[in-house]
Amino acid sequence: MEASETILALLADRAAEATICPSEVARSLATMASGKSSAGGVAQHDAGGSCRS
Template sequence: MRIDVASATVLTLLADRGASATICPSEVARKIAAKASANGEADWRAAMPIFHAAVDHLVNRKDIGLSWKGRPLSARSGPYRITRANGSL
C-alpha cells in the first residue's frame, strides 16, 4: 500500500460524510487493508503505519485536521479523530 492511496482513502471517506463529521483512524485503516487484500480481509492493524504516514502528510499540508473530544489537535498524538480542514472537501 502506498501513501497516496492511503491519503486518497482518508479524503474520500471525509468527502462522503457530512460537513461536520469526523472519521476514526481504524475505520480508514480497515478500508486501506481491504483495498490491499485480494479477498478484502487483510489485517487492518498492519495498515496503521502507512495510514499514520498519510495522516501526518495530510496534516502538514493542511488538507485535514485532527481533533479529540471536540478540541483541535496540532499533530497526531494519542487518540484522535480526523476532520475536514477549514471546511474543505
C-alpha cells in the same frame, strides 16, 4: 488508490462537521491492500457516531 485518496474519499462521504475514526481508515486501507472490494464505504458506527470496532 493511495492512502491519502482513501482517507479523502471517506471524509467526502461525511457531513461537513463529521469525522472518521482511525479504525475505519485502517479497515479501508487493509481492504484496499488486499484487493477486495469494500462494503460500499459503509462505516461501522453507532447512532451517536461512535466507532463500533
